Amino acid sequence: MVIRSDSAGLEGKYLLDMLPAPGKRILEIGCGDGRLTWQYAERAAAVVGIDVTDDSLREGLAGRPARFARRVDFALASSTDLPFPANSFHNALFAWSF
Amino acid sequence: MVHALDEVHRVLAPGGALIDMRPTTRNRTVEVVLGGAWLRAGEIDAAASNADRVAADQALDGALEAGLFHAEHKETFFYISEMDSLADLRDFAASLRRTALPAEVMARVAGLVADLSGDYSIRIAREIVIARYRSL
Numbered sequence: 001m002v003i004r005s006d007s008a009g010l011e012g013k014y015l016l017d018m019l020p021a022p023g024k025r026i027l028e029i030g031c032g033d034g035r036l037t038w039q040y041a042e043r044a045a046a047v048v049g050i051d052v053t054d055d056s057l058r059e060g061l062a063g064r065p066a067r068f069a070r071r072v073d074f075a076l077a078s079s080t081d082l083p084f085p086a087n088s089f090h091n092a093l094f095a096w097s098f
Numbered sequence: 099m100v101h102a103l104d105e106v107h108r109v110l111a112p113g114g115a116l117i118d119m120r121p122t123t124r125n126r127t128v129e130v131v132l133g134g135a136w137l138r139a140g141e142i143d144a145a146a147s148n149a150d151r152v153a154a155d156q157a158l159d160g161a162l163e164a165g166l167f168h169a170e171h172k173e174t175f176f177y178i179s180e181m182d183s184l185a186d187l188r189d190f191a192a193s194l195r196r197t198a199l200p201a202e203v204m205a206r207v208a209g210l211v212a213d214l215s216g217d218y219s220i221r222i223a224r225e226i227v228i229a230r231y232r233s234l
Contacts, residue, residue, distance in 0.1 A: 003190055007180040007221070011119075014175050014228050019117050027109060029102070079102035084109045091115040092106050 012039040015093075024090035029079045030097025034060035034072070041072050048089075050077040099157035107166040110233040116167060118158065119228040122174065123148045128203050130210045131180075132218045137210050140203030142222070146196040158231075167231035179222040184208055187220050 021043040031049025033056045041047050057074045125141040191199035
């Protein structure tokens, strides 16, 4: 199967336009395998991606570019019970998660 | 969703941005593209997922009314999935989870590409909304 997803490239363009990333600590909810994460992580100070699907997170970790090893972390967690202290992120992203 | 917004508000610093990006309630369109012309073949019904999306909209409205966030900016765009053969379209149809590619749409695509000479592609367009909110 050869399907070119987001062949117009608009998803990444709009995300980069809307997400204030430079120097920011970002929480991505529903990160899956990191498909979107890699599009903005270069500009962020740090990214934590969470998902409720263990398999997707494993794929994400396996596919994490080496340059993001210290910048991007993934965690198995639910958006309704976030395992982080108050005020711990500058920005948050719900990525196709509703 | 309501609890998720409460939680996001808790972990965000004041003034932090919440970006919400997800499909809208509109149906996906199926088109055949040849030489820059788009031939519409039909739609994929979004109804099976719309209850969740409407609930998400209501939860966001509630969070705005509760003073957790304020709406800053919203735009829509189309997420395009593109393929070059009927076989790829069948594989795409098999990958759908909560909806299905109607048989009549598949038949219409097959009829269109059978009549065409030259390279064509098949595209599925899905409307996406992306919105930015600020934590108060």
